[in-house]
Amino acid sequence: MTTNDARTGATRSSPAPSPSRRDRLALASAGVSFRVKVTLVWVAIFAVLGFLFWSASFDNIWIREHIGFIARGLTWTLIMAAAGIVLAIVLALIGALGRLSRNPVAYGLSGFYTSFFRGTPLIVQLFLFYLAMPQTAQNLLDKFPNFLPTSFDSFFTWSSFQVGIVVLGLNYGAYMTEIFRAGIQSVSHGQAEAADALGMTYRQKMRRVVLPQAFRVIIPPTGNEFIAMMKDTALISILGQGIEKMELFRRAQLLGNADVRPTEALVTAAALYWALTAVFTFFQARLERRVGKGYVRTVALGPKARERGKMIVTGTGGGGAHGAASGYAVDAPEEVLDVGGHAHGAALPSAPEDPS
Amino acid sequence: MTLAGGEAVVRVENLHKSFGALEVLRGIDIEVDQGEVVVIFGRSGSGKSTLLRCINFLEEPTEGTIEVSGLRIEGGHRIRSKRDLIHQLRARCGMVFQQFNLFPHMTALGNVMEGPVTVKGIEQERAKAVAMEVLAKVGLSDKADEYPIRLSGGQQQRVAIARALAMEPDVMMFDEPTSALDPELIGEVLAVMKALAVEMHMTMMVVTHEMGFAREVANRMAFFHEGRILEEGTPDQVFNETRFPETQRFLKAVL
Numbered sequence: 001m002t003t004n005d006a007r008t009g010a011t012r013s014s015p016a017p018s019p020s021r022r023d024r025l026a027l028a029s030a031g032v033s034f035r036v037k038v039t040l041v042w043v044a045i046f047a048v049l050g051f052l053f054w055s056a057s058f059d060n061i062w063i064r065e066h067i068g069f070i071a072r073g074l075t076w077t078l079i080m081a082a083a084g085i086v087l088a089i090v091l092a093l094i095g096a097l098g099r100l101s102r103n104p105v106a107y108g109l110s111g112f113y114t115s116f117f118r119g120t121p122l123i124v125q126l127f128l129f130y131l132a133m134p135q136t137a138q139n140l141l142d143k144f145p146n147f148l149p150t151s152f153d154s155f156f157t158w159s160s161f162q163v164g165i166v167v168l169g170l171n172y173g174a175y176m177t178e179i180f181r182a183g184i185q186s187v188s189h190g191q192a193e194a195a196d197a198l199g200m201t202y203r204q205k206m207r208r209v210v211l212p213q214a215f216r217v218i219i220p221p222t223g224n225e226f227i228a229m230m231k232d233t234a235l236i237s238i239l240g241q242g243i244e245k246m247e248l249f250r251r252a253q254l255l256g257n258a259d260v261r262p263t264e265a266l267v268t269a270a271a272l273y274w275a276l277t278a279v280f281t282f283f284q285a286r287l288e289r290r291v292g293k294g295y296v297r298t299v300a301l302g303p304k305a306r307e308r309g310k311m312i313v314t315g316t317g318g319g320g321a322h323g324a325a326s327g328y329a330v331d332a333p334e335e336v337l338d339v340g341g342h343a344h345g346a347a348l349p350s351a352p353e354d355p356s
Numbered sequence: 357m358t359l360a361g362g363e364a365v366v367r368v369e370n371l372h373k374s375f376g377a378l379e380v381l382r383g384i385d386i387e388v389d390q391g392e393v394v395v396i397f398g399r400s401g402s403g404k405s406t407l408l409r410c411i412n413f414l415e416e417p418t419e420g421t422i423e424v425s426g427l428r429i430e431g432g433h434r435i436r437s438k439r440d441l442i443h444q445l446r447a448r449c450g451m452v453f454q455q456f457n458l459f460p461h462m463t464a465l466g467n468v469m470e471g472p473v474t475v476k477g478i479e480q481e482r483a484k485a486v487a488m489e490v491l492a493k494v495g496l497s498d499k500a501d502e503y504p505i506r507l508s509g510g511q512q513q514r515v516a517i518a519r520a521l522a523m524e525p526d527v528m529m530f531d532e533p534t535s536a537l538d539p540e541l542i543g544e545v546l547a548v549m550k551a552l553a554v555e556m557h558m559t560m561m562v563v564t565h566e567m568g569f570a571r572e573v574a575n576r577m578a579f580f581h582e583g584r585i586l587e588e589g590t591p592d593q594v595f596n597e598t599r600f601p602e603t604q605r606f607l608k609a610v611l
Contacts, residue, residue: 188457190453190455190457191457191459193414193453193457194451194453194457194458194459195459196412196414196446197412197414197446197449197450197451197453197520198446198447198470198471198474198475198519198520198523199443199444199445199446199447199471199475199523200443200471200474200475201443204474204475208470208474209459209470212461213459213460213461
């Protein structure tokens with residue numbers, strides 16, 4: 001309708017450019033910031049969801065009564081993800097150094113590691129560690145009782161919680177090996193040579209020169225992996241969990257089935273996961289901006305250092321391109337300040353905008 | 357030419373280096389005495405930089421022997437036992453790169469302290485004192501707390517020189533130290549290098565096209581041609597009594 005009116009209006013009016021209704025709409029729209037418009041879209045989506053929620057007539061009282069119990073599973077979800085990501089980071093670092101090594105053993109082992117853990121489904125790995133590993137240990141013990149300690153099989157029998165941490169760590173570590181490898185390779189070769197020329201050993205070179213620079217590139221995507229891992233902890237529920245360490249999804253499932261409110265339980269679980277992810281995505285985006293900004297060491301940036309980071313970038317813009325030599329001008333383009341802090345576009349996947 | 361009473365700090369014997377089928381160095385013999393400044397020049401690709409990079413084993417020599425202040429290492433396959441020797445040798449050679457290669461995550465002071473603290477194990481306080489002293493020598497005391505990206509190219513290169521000096525090396529090697537600089541910044545770097553030679557009597561090997569610097573500061577010049585030292589002599593001999601047409605042609609092109 002509106003479009004129609006606008007068009008007829010436009011044909012009828014004289015060639016002199018009097019703004020049609022459509023143009024006026026466009027003009028008015030241009031005055032509203034992009035952010036506000038996006039917020040309106042979100043509000044609309046939530047209105048629709050709210051309507052669905054209402055018309056599906058969920059048992060809201062049940063949800064209100066049990067959301068506390070389900071939410072307490074967040075603790076275990078978080079503990080599992082935190083322990084898993086720590087393990088993954090350690091493995092990824094070792095794996096990446098292995099992939100970049102000219103030592104055949106290190107290269108071969110890291111190659112096998114990434115190939116296997118990226119080549120099989122996470123859920124299969126969970127079952128392998130939960131079911132197949134104790135069985136294998138048992139069989140080995142039966143076959144070589146003289147060589148193995150009697151506690152050999154119990155040593156390889158883990159709770160679903162332990163399996164969850166280890167398998168998430170192994171699986172994510174394999175993927176993150178590639179992130180770490182790329183990060184290390186992003187440090188210019190001249191840096192390693194300068195360290196070599198000073199007489200540094202491999203270990204000193206990595207610890208003092210290469211890794212601190214690589215972490216600038218590695219930290220943001222590692223945050224993304226952590227967010228992804230928090231959701232994959234839900235898979236552990238499939239192994240069954242003791243009541244004391246039940247993570248979020250397991251709680252929702254058991255409770256929902258017991259009370260015959262499976263849909264309510266699922267919706268609640270989804271909302272909680274989403275809220276958790278939104279919070280961490282917010283911090284992730286901040287971290288990413290901070291790390292990408294100047295280029296002072298990535299850890300513990302105080303407001304003062306941040307200010308300095310800004311100045312450094314400005315300096316590059318004005319002062320000419322001699323930073324090119326240090327291999328950093330590439331990372332700190334002049335636009336950095338103009339974009340208002342979104343420092344890196346190409347190198348790193350940026351987190352989705354925070355919904356709220 | 358060797359100075360009377362001089363003692364060779366660097367001795368290179370029969371050095372060969374190939375990259376695959378490409379033979380870049382075809383038998384180099386050169387000695388550099390204590391306090392001597394040797395300028396190495398020649399067309400790009402003639403092997404000048406490779407010589408410096410072989411001396412501190414950034415490139416593994418295919419064949420030949422490198423000796424730096426008494427520490428002798430055979431080229432060829434890199435074996436485990438050789439690794440420690442190479443680290444020791446590198447600590448005795450200061451290296452200044454064309455692209456500076458300063459550590460961007462450290463301040464100028466941090467860059468200069470890094471070698472003494474990490475490699476030599478000198479404690480922070482003393483390393484800092486030494487570093488400040490060396491920064492003063494290159495005229496950058498006031499830039500100690502700046503990060504490299506805030507420094508001009510000339511300043512960066514002077515910090516790089518200070519970083520190498522802080523290790524108190526027996527020889528300083530400069531690999532085209534001014535080639536990446538804007539013309540107006542070349543002078544300050546050359547001035548620092550000249551001061552090193554004249555005031556500190558630093559033993560230096562300099563790969564450069566700056567013939568003015570060579571004429572003024574070098575004790576000896578070596579012209580590289582197709583992986584060999586074609587012509588060698590004092591600046592006076594090289595400039596005024598040029599023996600080879602290749603040298604002549606090159607000098608004509610750069611002067």
